[in-house]
Amino acid sequence: MQTSTEVNVQQKRLSTFRRLAQIKLVTRLPILIFAGSLGIACAGQNQNDIDDARNDRDRDVQSEETGSTDESSEALAPGDPGAVRQIASTNEVPWGLAFLPDGSALIAGRNTYNVIRVAPNGQTAVVGRIPNGGPRGSEGGALGVALSPNFATDHWVYFFHTAPNDNRIVRIKYENGQLVASSHSVVLTGIARASIHNAGRLRFGPRDNMLYAGTGDANNRPNSQNVNSKNGKILRLTPEGGIPADNPFPNSYTWAYGLRDPQGLAFDSQGRLWVSEFGQDTWDELNLIQKGGNYGWPTCEGRCSTSGFINPVQQWRTSEASPSGLAIVKDVLYLASLRGQRLWVMTINGNTTTAPRAFFQGTYGRLRTVEPAPGGGLWLTTSNNDGRGSGAAAQILDVALQ
Ligand SMILES: [Ca+2]
DSSP, X not given: OOOHHHHHHHHTTSOHHHHHHHHHHHHTOSOOOOOOOOOOOOOOOOTXXXXXXXXXXXXXXXXXXXXXXXXXXXXXXTTOEEEEXXXXXXXXXXXXXXXXXXXXXXXEETTTOEEEEEOTTSOEEEEEEOSSOOOOXXXXXXXXXXXXXXXXXXXXXXXXXXXSSSEEEEEEEEETTEEEEEEEEEEEEEEOOOSSOOOOOEEEOTTTOOEEEEEOOTTOGGGGGOTTSSSSEEEEEOTXXXXXXXXXXXXXXXXXEOOSOOOEEEEOTTSOEEEEXXXXXXXXXXXXXXXXXXXXXXXXXXXOOOTTOOOOSEEEEGGGOOEEEEEEETTEEEEEESXXXXXXXXXXXXXXXXXXXXXXXXXXXXXXXXXXXXXXXXXXXXXXXXXXXXXXXXXXXXXXXX
């Protein structure tokens, strides 16, 4: 734990802009609780990596990339982010985040394979560790987290993680405030692992109770167009790890393909799946997923006119997005951006969205995960300690919505 005094000392080390933002934050807080520092330092970084590392490579030109507008100083509309409260900070690198019925969240520590529970009052505890974690490279590790749709009775928590020889999905029961190590069971193996492009987000479909997983191309582009590869895909599987009978390709987990590194998945009020897509050097994407759809990678990055490919609904210069988490609340989409260091907000309108607007640009740094919170707002995690940012401890923020 840190006192408010210690917190303020830390804040004096921040840039002027960021310091002002933090002081504004503190004044909104009746209680500011910082959680324990439980993580370990990031593993060595491969500066040749493409995705997250673009932040490093292009930082010197980022100040010139001001094509978007920070809307936070303008009049707020319904669904816009409002007041921000810091719940906790941690030396873990938060990735997946799933809410428990009591309103606290289970968070995967990417680098340590620890699973931490964070309560809305900032109380934090390690509740277990994902076994069989492998050397994670730059972007692998403990990634997605999702609760079983029947969690109240079956207690299963699903994890997407890097293992020694693959990426895989496992499930572990969470009972009496702890992961039950003996319950660990493997759901799906054989997703190729790599230093980069591991994707990793997990979601259960709200209408079919099937498990959807975003997988990266594992830095091997042909994977994405091969429907029999588990990589570069949206996979759809039963909660036990089987292939659903109504999947679009025979004997395949593939639900959609032609993807590069889809780190964000979210379902809208119609049960449609939206996916954020980490592009290479030019365009990041927001895609509306169709069963069996081909989203174009590696032939296309961003919109193109190639027959048979489904174009993105929105696209961004990679300097302004490089997206990871995606959340939907009342059919407003929230896209967390790493290199772009902002939260993109847009409202679903039929098969498209309103023009994306940027919030928090430069205020909190790299944003990894955004999740709808039980109270109607969002929880948002920062990722400045993932080896690509300033090194500052990760923040877990509660964001009120208008
Ligand atoms: Ca695409």
